[in-house]
Amino acid sequence: MIRLERAQLPSDTATYLKVYTELVEQASEADRKETAADLWTHTTVRRRVRDGLMVTLADMAPGHQRCMYCGDSQGTDIDHFEPKSLAPLRTFEWLNHLLACAYCNSNQKRNSFPRSEADGSPLLIDPTLQDPLEHLRLVLPVCTYKGLTPQGDACIAVFGLNSRGVLVDGRRTAYGTAKQSVELWRIATDRGQHDKAAEIVRLAWNRPLADVLAGMFHQAYHHAAALLFVGEEETLGLLRDRDLRAAFLSRA
Structure with a gap:
């Protein structure tokens, strides 16, 4: 993982994200998870937001559209940093979107989102908000990672950075x-x-x-x-x- 800068979305994509966030907010608390999931998979909704999200995330990603987590495989998926099943109100929030490869997204991370037992803060690193180098040290030349913080340890475990x-x-x-x-x-x-x-x-x-x-x-x-x-x-x-x-x- 490397530090990345969050880019600005196309205006129409940003507008649609706001519209769909408001629709999720209008649903009852009990229905928000289902509403968010249904909207995210709806053909019209995906057509309106996916292209803008993917183009912008690809421009932000390391190398040629590489996964923002492993840095190796091509980024093919729009990952919800905080999973939509856990935070439906963030389903259409731009700051909650990262580019991931299918393996990191579907096989490794899935709905995992560990939090600190002390204060409830997220333990996974968002490379657009934090510098991964403060949490992970690459052990040269064997090229495995050593966690410097609980967040570094969590990323190693969730994404299999040393086991893959x-x-x-x-x-x-x-x-x-x-x-x-x-x-x-x-x-x-x-x-x-x-x-x-x-x-x-x-x-x-x-x-x-x-x-x-x-x-x-x-x-x-x-x-x-x-x-x-x-x-x-x-x-x-x-x-x-x-x-x-x-x-x-x-x-x-």
Whole structure:
């Protein structure tokens, strides 16, 4: 997961979302769950809101429309961060919509929405509101996640970030590719090939599992960076290069 910026919806989509939210609010409390579910699946309603939601979410998503949770698979589903079965009044709320792959949405998350026993706050991370790097640390080079907070632990469990072998293997590959990217940027920049260097940055962020690249830059200035990058001193030096960081992180 990487930090994302919430974009502005097309005006007609925003208007329809408000209309349908009002219809759910008008239903009795006992009927709101059913009303919200019926509206969300109604053909006319989906035609009016789905395209606008999908286009905007896709523009916000990492890489080429990647899942906002796992960062690997293509985002195909409009996920309700707080499930509509638990919060029907948020079914048509823009701030409650994220782009997810079918596996994260239907196989992993489903209606899971753990809350803190202390204050009832959500334990899942909304990457449009919080920086996942404050809750999750990528353990290099094995590329599994360590939870830094209860929210980080909950995301690891709910989305299977460490138990899905395809994600862990993919992150290892992404780690190798990311190291090559920063090395190639340095070479191209030193040769004055600035257009090529810019293309290297663009491609690096557009690959699946961009969270690996984000994690590498974040950890380069961790107090234990020397241990985190043991045997990777050249890579660590590059990740700390001021010009390189400016070039890459301006696109993050």
